[in-house]
Amino acid sequence: MAELALIDDIRAASRLMVRELGFMDATVAASDYPPSAVHTILEIGIRGPMTSAELGDFLRLEKSSVSRLVRKLIDCGELRETPDENDARSKLLSLTAKGRRTLEALHAFGRQQVRGALAALTAAEQRTVRDGMMLYARALRASRVEETLPR
Numbered sequence: 001m002a003e004l005a006l007i008d009d010i011r012a013a014s015r016l017m018v019r020e021l022g023f024m025d026a027t028v029a030a031s032d033y034p035p036s037a038v039h040t041i042l043e044i045g046i047r048g049p050m051t052s053a054e055l056g057d058f059l060r061l062e063k064s065s066v067s068r069l070v071r072k073l074i075d076c077g078e079l080r081e082t083p084d085e086n087d088a089r090s091k092l093l094s095l096t097a098k099g100r101r102t103l104e105a106l107h108a109f110g111r112q113q114v115r116g117a118l119a120a121l122t123a124a125e126q127r128t129v130r131d132g133m134m135l136y137a138r139a140l141r142a143s144r145v146e147e148t149l150p151r
Contacts, residue, residue: 045103049092
């Protein structure tokens with residue numbers, strides 16, 4: 001079992017990262033969008049077209065939240081819906097040309113933010129940060145998944 005001081009240090013670092021990355025602001029990543037919209041554009045841009053249900057599962061958002069979010073991004077010209085060739089009842093969400101430009105701006109902003117932080121570290125420390133963050137993210141997911149399994 002992890003000791004209390006270790007747990008509290010990790011929690012404090014997590015809160016600091018959230019604040020430093022701007023997730024306490026109404027909009028993030030030098031955009032006019034809230035975090036959920038930014039993550040939607042990033043994930044659809046990285047993973048390709050997906051349904052609203054897939055997006056909700058991936059972002060861990062409720063169906064009603066996803067519906068409002070998708071509608072807003074369609075109205076803003078960032079996303080489009082097209083019929084799914086494999087399932088006529090479903091629509092696939094994909095980025096428009098504007099959405100692809102927004103995606104590139106988000107990538108540029110995020111990369112510059114990380115580049116600036118990594119500049120203060122040695123190459124070995126940079127790899128330690130990457131490896132530790134990847135391990136922690138996987139552990140958080142595994143812990144959440146295990147909690148949802150029937151007992």
